[in-house]
Amino acid sequence: MKARAPDQLSLEEMYHRTHHARTFRDSAIDKARRAEADAERGKRHEQHLCPWCYYFMRGRIAGQAFTEWTCAHCRGTFMHHNTATPRLCPACAATLEACADCCADIDLRDRRTLTKALRRRKKKP
Ligand SMILES: [Zn+2]
Ligand SMILES: [Zn+2]
Secondary structure (H helix, E strand, C coil), X not given: CCCCCCCCCCHHXXXXXXXXXXXXXXXXXXXXXXXXXXXXXXXXXXXXXXXXXXXXXXXXXXXCCCEEEECCCCCCEEEECCCCCCCCCHHHHHHXXXXXXXXXXXXXXXXXXXXXXXXXXHHCC
């Protein structure tokens, strides 16, 4: 199989490609800077999102359809306004201190247990 021959490169195409590549690069740098500073930590925690999902994944493409989904912890069923459903409900995300979208630790710390409560309980004799 042979790939379709691309259109011959024009100066106009190169101009547009350069503009897009520069925009994507600048956007990635901007997101990385904001994620590193994490100045919106409070707002991020309110939305139960880890720095990756909050600063990089917001605005991801989703189908516009109300979607029923199941929480990965309590197994409750919920409705979401589009097809990009979370994995944890807000209550479970708060209890587990986890990202509602990707289930990472909310501040990307290494974790040995699902909850602090569990860790505290295990330490007792
Ligand atoms: Zn839940
Ligand atoms: Zn996440």
